[in-house]
Amino acid sequence: MNPALLRRGLVYALLSLAAFISVFPFYWMIIGATNASADIIRGKTTPGGALFANAATFFATVDAPRIFMNSAIIAVVGTALTLVVSSLAGYGFEMFRSRIREKLFALLLLLLSIPFAAMMVPLFVMFSQAKLVNTFVAAILPTVASIFIIFYFRQATKAFPSELRDAAKIDGLNEWQIFLYVYMPVMRSTYAAATIIVFMANWNNYLWPLIVLQTADNKTITLILSALTSAYTPDYGMLLFGTVLATLPTLVIFFLLQRRFVEGMLGAVK
Amino acid sequence: MTDMSTRWKRTLCVALTGISIVTVAAASASAGEISVWVWDKAFNGDTMREAGEIYTKAHPETTFNVDDTASQDDIRAKLQTQLLAGSTEGLPDIVLIQDDIAQKYLQSFPGAFEPLSDSIDMSVFAPYKVAAATLDGKSYSVPFDSGVTGLFYRSDYLEEAGFTAADLENITWDRLVEIGQAVKEKTGKQLLDLDMNDTGVIRMMMQSAGEWYFNEDGSLHITDNAALKKALETYAKFYQADLVKPVSGWAEYTGAFTNGEVAVVPVGVWITATIKANADQSGKWAVAPIPRLDMEGSVNASNQGGSSWFLLSSSDNKEEAIDFFKTVWAGDQDFYQDILIKRGAVGSLLSAREGEAYKASDEFFGGAPVWQNFSTWLGQIPSVDYGTFTAEVDAAVAAQLPTIIQGGDIDAALQAINDQAQQQMQ
Amino acid sequence: MAQSGLARSERINGWLFVMPALVLLGLFMIYPIVWSLWMSFQVGKGMNLSFGGFANIQRLTKDPVFIRALINTFTFFIVQVPIMITLALLFAVALNDSTLRFRGLFRTAIFLPCVTSLIAYSTIFKSMFAVDGIINQTLMALHLIASPISWLGDPFWAKVTIIIAITWRWTGYNMIFYLAALQNIDRSIYEAARIDGVPAWARFRYLTIPMLKPVILFTTVVSTIGTLQLFDEVFNLTGGTGGPSDSTVTLSLYIYNLTFKFMPSFGYSATVSWVIVLVVAILSFLQFLVARDRKVKSS
Numbered sequence: 002m003n004p005a006l007l008r009r010g011l012v013y014a015l016l017s018l019a020a021f022i023s024v025f026p027f028y029w030m031i032i033g034a035t036n037a038s039a040d041i042i043r044g045k046t047t048p049g050g051a052l053f054a055n056a057a058t059f060f061a062t063v064d065a066p067r068i069f070m071n072s073a074i075i076a077v078v079g080t081a082l083t084l085v086v087s088s089l090a091g092y093g094f095e096m097f098r099s100r101i102r103e104k105l106f107a108l109l110l111l112l113l114s115i116p117f118a119a120m121m122v123p124l125f126v127m128f129s130q131a132k133l134v135n136t137f138v139a140a141i142l143p144t145v146a147s148i149f150i151i152f153y154f155r156q157a158t159k160a161f162p163s164e165l166r167d168a169a170k171i172d173g174l175n176e177w178q179i180f181l182y183v184y185m186p187v188m189r190s191t192y193a194a195a196t197i198i199v200f201m202a203n204w205n206n207y208l209w210p211l212i213v214l215q216t217a218d219n220k221t222i223t224l225i226l227s228a229l230t231s232a233y234t235p236d237y238g239m240l241l242f243g244t245v246l247a248t249l250p251t252l253v254i255f256f257l258l259q260r261r262f263v264e265g266m267l268g269a270v271k
Numbered sequence: 272m273t274d275m276s277t278r279w280k281r282t283l284c285v286a287l288t289g290i291s292i293v294t295v296a297a298a299s300a301s302a303g304e305i306s307v308w309v310w311d312k313a314f315n316g317d318t319m320r321e322a323g324e325i326y327t328k329a330h331p332e333t334t335f336n337v338d339d340t341a342s343q344d345d346i347r348a349k350l351q352t353q354l355l356a357g358s359t360e361g362l363p364d365i366v367l368i369q370d371d372i373a374q375k376y377l378q379s380f381p382g383a384f385e386p387l388s389d390s391i392d393m394s395v396f397a398p399y400k401v402a403a404a405t406l407d408g409k410s411y412s413v414p415f416d417s418g419v420t421g422l423f424y425r426s427d428y429l430e431e432a433g434f435t436a437a438d439l440e441n442i443t444w445d446r447l448v449e450i451g452q453a454v455k456e457k458t459g460k461q462l463l464d465l466d467m468n469d470t471g472v473i474r475m476m477m478q479s480a481g482e483w484y485f486n487e488d489g490s491l492h493i494t495d496n497a498a499l500k501k502a503l504e505t506y507a508k509f510y511q512a513d514l515v516k517p518v519s520g521w522a523e524y525t526g527a528f529t530n531g532e533v534a535v536v537p538v539g540v541w542i543t544a545t546i547k548a549n550a551d552q553s554g555k556w557a558v559a560p561i562p563r564l565d566m567e568g569s570v571n572a573s574n575q576g577g578s579s580w581f582l583l584s585s586s587d588n589k590e591e592a593i594d595f596f597k598t599v600w601a602g603d604q605d606f607y608q609d610i611l612i613k614r615g616a617v618g619s620l621l622s623a624r625e626g627e628a629y630k631a632s633d634e635f636f637g638g639a640p641v642w643q644n645f646s647t648w649l650g651q652i653p654s655v656d657y658g659t660f661t662a663e664v665d666a667a668v669a670a671q672l673p674t675i676i677q678g679g680d681i682d683a684a685l686q687a688i689n690d691q692a693q694q695q696m697q
Numbered sequence: 698m699a700q701s702g703l704a705r706s707e708r709i710n711g712w713l714f715v716m717p718a719l720v721l722l723g724l725f726m727i728y729p730i731v732w733s734l735w736m737s738f739q740v741g742k743g744m745n746l747s748f749g750g751f752a753n754i755q756r757l758t759k760d761p762v763f764i765r766a767l768i769n770t771f772t773f774f775i776v777q778v779p780i781m782i783t784l785a786l787l788f789a790v791a792l793n794d795s796t797l798r799f800r801g802l803f804r805t806a807i808f809l810p811c812v813t814s815l816i817a818y819s820t821i822f823k824s825m826f827a828v829d830g831i832i833n834q835t836l837m838a839l840h841l842i843a844s845p846i847s848w849l850g851d852p853f854w855a856k857v858t859i860i861i862a863i864t865w866r867w868t869g870y871n872m873i874f875y876l877a878a879l880q881n882i883d884r885s886i887y888e889a890a891r892i893d894g895v896p897a898w899a900r901f902r903y904l905t906i907p908m909l910k911p912v913i914l915f916t917t918v919v920s921t922i923g924t925l926q927l928f929d930e931v932f933n934l935t936g937g938t939g940g941p942s943d944s945t946v947t948l949s950l951y952i953y954n955l956t957f958k959f960m961p962s963f964g965y966s967a968t969v970s971w972v973i974v975l976v977v978a979i980l981s982f983l984q985f986l987v988a989r990d991r992k993v994k995s996s
Contacts, residue, residue: 134358212353217340224345
């Protein structure tokens with residue numbers, strides 16, 4: 002047998018297996034949304050007829066439009082701000098080297114490792130004194146400057162061709178124009194990946210919104226679903242219907258942006 | 272390239288507009304509105320809503336805002352963060368707290384909760400509930416649901432193995448193991464399902480003998496705790512006789528008995544709604560008194576869980592809240608009948624037991640007067656001091672369970688529990 | 698003259714680009730962190746705190762749960778991170794082949810675990826790894842095991858289950874970074890190598906790996922920190938206990954328990970947090986050192 006063909010077959014087999022293992026719990030979640038709670042506990046893995054009943058219970062229990070709107074505002078605004086602030090910083094740290102900023106950057110990486118639980122009380126004191134408790138501002142602000150995303154952009158910037166920057170300078174662009182007109186379009190796949198990652202993190206963010214968003218009408222879908230899980234007699238059908246809904250936004254964003262990964266460095270050389 | 276840059280500019284614009292959207296003002300509680308934190312919509316949430324409605328009907332200026340959108344763990348995290356931060360603006364007026372952690376809050380945050388025994392007569396409630404929230408002679412809670420335990424069992428399985436209801440009356444745990452072996456032989460069913468991360472069964476065994484993890488002065492009562500030792504031995508027996516279906520987590524735990532995989536469930540009365548949710552099993556269930564330990568002082572009654580209402584000192588509506596507690600929670604018999612029928616909530620108001628609902632029989636449990644029985648057992652629960660470090664000792668006990676079920680030495684395990692807990696209590 | 702003007706603009710721009718991030722981090726990280734460092738010298742429960750010097754550090758060395766958490770966290774880190782990084786890299790390279798069919802489908806499928814909600818995923822993992830669950834049934838049908846394994850009930854297998862769960866959830870996530878990075882690599886280099894007859898494995902070893910090095914370093918550091926802060930999986934799969942027998946308790950879970958579940962002991966939990974910082978400091982330093990070393994050798 003042709004070794005190239007054999008290798009190709011192996012790759013497909015490996016990917017199919019990985020895909021199956023990856024998709025199964027997701028499939029189970031969707032199937033669960035169509036089954037009654039008792040059937041789910043019994044381990045039923047075939048589609049059932051309770052989808053509409055589950056949906057009805059979910060919408061009767063959760064003020065879905067309001068809650069999803071809260072989640073969307075926090076995730077979208079948070080993601081946009083994080084991308085701007087953190088990519089600027091990642092670019093800045095990589096492109097303009099100075100000894101003091103290198104030290105600062107190393108320090109930031111260390112801070113990345115502090116568990117959030119350790120900072121929660123002082124953070125809460127700050128927002129409480131600023132009279133911002135129970136606002137979206139409080140939910141979003143601490144996440145905007147993400148060391149993680151700064152680090153990501155800095156590492157990705159290492160692959161940014163310096164000739165492009167030199168050429169742009171010769172064309173008379175200043176540093177900010179280079180960032181806006183050259184760097185951002187060239188690094189589209191990096192931005193796409195970062196968008197997915199940051200959006201997902203914001204959408205699923207738990208501990209801080211839990212503490213800082215006080216009233217029921219300001220909560221996010223992630224918080225609401227978690228509370229539903231811990232009921233004495235959870236309605237798993239309704240719960241899984243809710244989790245399917247809550248998963249859709251991230252999935253859609255991933256689906257829309259994943260094409261960017263294959264486009265490569267378009268635009269850069271135009 | 273130009274096309275590209277306009278798109279990025281547009282993104283920036285959207286982002287900046289976004290900032291102005293998020294500056295929505297905080298919704299603050301309006302005057303005369305009593306806010307309450309609870310953790311289960313169908314059980315304590317709807318019960319509190321109903322209590323609020325009764326009060327609002329008589330006092331239209333006082334309304335209630337019951338928030339059930341956080342789990343019990345979440346409520347603890349929120350409460351603790353804000354009390355530690357010394358910030359009260361996000362706190363509710365009333366919060367529901369489980370009895371076994373009440374002392375922890377009362378002692379770590381002095382002044383955070385309002386003493387209620389000066390204005391409310393606590394003698395109307397089950398004494399062991401009041402004791403759980405009493406510190407320095409003052410009681411800080413209005414007791415809500417009781418965690419009085421019962422041995423829920425599948426009467427059809429037991430019958431198949433030749434046992435009658437009388438065979439389960441006032442037995443010891445050792446006898447239950449024997450019954451379990453016979454049931455397994457006849458029906459192939461395991462006796463019970465246990466989650467090794469949960470010490471609930473061990474605690475209810477221990478409390479049935481009036482013991483807990485601590486001495487009166489708060490020091491550890493582990494190595495010389497005969498009830499705890501007996502409880503751990505019994506726990507090991509379940510496994511050694513191969514009568515356990517091991518489970519992990521709440522879904523699996525409830526799934527095992529609602530699917531008919533096990534014969535008995537020793538648990539607090541609050542499980543009733545979960546069991547009755549399977550209407551097709553009506554008539555196949557019954558409830559017996561919880562078994563006792565085979566030792567002096569152990570009775571056929573115990574407790575698991577249960578919670579009480581606490582009033583925050585920072586509340587702006589203290590007077591209304593206390594009056595509400597007095598008229599509804601400490602006085603309204605009909606309310607207690609109603610929440611029992613609707614939600615299976617066994618309250619702690621002693622006189623409520625005389626009501627009609629408590630006397631009714633339940634077809635689901637073979638026509639037995641289950642509520643009457645639970646009320647009787649409720650009066651027999653030995654009162655214990657849960658202390659402030661129950662969670663720490665629980666963790667230490669759970670850490671020893673895998674060794675114990677494999678036949679490990681119980682005294683050595685007790686020593687290890689003692690050492691770990693000692694370390695944690697610093 | 699022009700030269701120095703340029704240098705000054707470089708200097709100013711260097712600060713301007715990073716300024717928004719630094720201001721926000723200063724406010725929302727540095728202040729809380731300094732506070733928590735101060736707290737780590739405080740002893741006492743709840744609001745009754747007093748200065749205790751190094752008492753918390755002494756307590757650490759004698760705390761069996763802390764030592765178990767430290768060992769568990771390291772076990773997870775040492776076993777899990779290499780498996781995940783290797784798998785993610787393999788998937789990314791396989792999916793980067795433009796002649797491969799159904800690439801979008803595979804990409805989405807492998808990415809799915811990290812968007813699957815924690816609730817759904819922990820519920821199904823628990824049911825799959827139950828004693829009578831599908832995993833045991835399959836293994837027994839294949840005659841790989843004689844009797845069912847108590848996955849979440851046995852201290853050793855519980856660790857294995859947690860490692861499987863983390864790998865399942867985060868491999869696709871790490872793959873995204875590699876896929877994005879592979880797109881930034883100039884394809885003509887590959888073409889040239891291919892035409893020159895360089896075999897596939899050599900192209901992977903000598904072209905792909907070196908070019909991905911910044912991103913590999915990034916994912917390794919981030920996964921290291923992620924594993925050292927491991928919380929979600931353990932909390933949800935073990936009902937918040939880190940059991941059985943503390944076999945899966947992690948430093949983060951212990952911090953959570955010290956802060957919210959046990960008698961609130963904030964000073965002590967802050968001390969445990971700083972242990973993580975210390976560990977990460979050492980590990981990151983080593984990782985950077987290794988990366989830098991290789992760079993020197995290869996150039």
